[in-house]
Amino acid sequence: MNRTIPNGAAILLAFIRKTEVGRDDRASYDVIYNNKQGHLPKPLTSMTYGEIIDAQRSWSKNFGSSAAGGYQCMRQTLIDLAKEYPSISGDDVYTPEFQDQLGYALLLRRGYELFVAGKFTRTEFGKRLAQEWASFPVLVATRGKHREVARGQSFYAGDGLNKALVEPEKVEAILDQALATARAEAAAAKPKPVVVEKPVVADPGELEQSPMKSKTVWQWIITTVLVPVLAVFQDWRVQLVIVGIVTLFAVYAIKRRFDLAKAVKELKAEFEA
16 A cells, blocks of 8 residues: 555555455556456556556447456546646556555545545445445435435446445445544644643742842841851951851852842743733
8 A cells, every 4th residue: 555645545445445356455456347457468557547548448348347456447537537636647657556546536536534524424425435436335325326226235226337346334334444543643643732831939929029028138148247246256367267158158149049039030921921
């Protein structure tokens, strides 16, 4: 499976391929209608887009249908896709990966993204798939291409050519699986919100007030005044050392308190902005 295809769609495409051609391996991409690929001059996956469209002109007469590849694309379908997607070239080789891209384009055309978004019900999307792939059944009784069709019948029942090849219950189960996978994939890819934690401050109330109202500041101011007084009774050299040490600690503590108060105000303003 082409790795660019979303996982939910890839599950559905593998099921479509197996329903349409009876297998979902590498050889499934070389199948043409009624398994007549042995009549081709070279494998389908070696042919170019243009070569296949040219060759399909005679397939309906010779083989019964122009359906080609794992998704059994009719000649008109390939022509319409080339018109819808200008990037498709007649020189593109009909490889398995290229066929997967075409299959995904058909899913999108039938409303795959709307189904994943919940805008199409499973029944409605199932009907649209049945309109694209005749081997799929409608999931409820409805008006088909040629007549009224019951649940489980091909949308094209009554044309003498097509019939449903899979039970509606299996289609419903695979649609549920594809939907769950697509939504889980979308949820995983969704960016998670970034949670910014506010800094934890031991006493924010005190830090937000004026530094001159702080008990810490006043304690150091009082200490700075009292220590020299207490040191009066000591040797003058000891007194000088004590005063110097205490003064340095006091100046540092007071400056640190003012800096901290400023930082808290800045943080508060940032979070309130």
